[in-house]
Amino acid sequence: RKEVEQDPGPFNVPEGATVAFNCTYSNSASQSFFWYRQDCRKEPKLLMSVYSSGNEDGRFTAQLNRASQYISLLIRDSKLSDSATYLCVVPFSNTGKLIFGQGTTLQVKP
């Protein structure tokens, strides 16, 4: 099993749709998790942190399922500006090493 796995997509959805991405991880000892957003040819930027069961910020909800070792990102009422690649990040040692998933690409269409 890969350390961090994501469905690369692309996910093509209409404006206003609700879309969800999953990310699975192999290290059961991981405690904190992150979602980053990367626009085309730009550097990744932090979207949300997930420290316990979940986190909500406006239209975005991140959830953590420790038993099944996955985190999810839910985007409600999708906007054109949400089109990007969403990267899942998992710490893989107690030294702070962070591993990125390959990313899930979202295209929101008018």
Add this chain to the structure above:
Amino acid sequence: GAGVSQSPSNKVTEKGKDVELRCDPISGHTALYWYRQSLGQGLEFLIYFQGNSAPDKSGLPSDRFSAERTGGSVSTLTIQRTQQEDSAVYLCASSALGSSGANVLTFGAGSRLTVL
């Protein structure tokens, strides 16, 4: 500085040449990471520095790759005898431990390396 600064932003080199990529992290950030991103791919972990601890070099793809961090601040990633498969964007990120103890990364704009 206000953000993570990387140089050069673009580097074109010939196969077999050595290259050095520089990263200037946010002042006060104790952790520094190097990642590599090939076109259309995810971020590949290369190396991680945390304070005065020995760096985690587990992601370096070969002994042609090395990195150092001087004085706990600026870092240089060196690629010796470059190969065409080294072509990628090399991203540097720094972080300070948050209140939760987790590392939140701030990335530089990257150094795009093209090996001809």
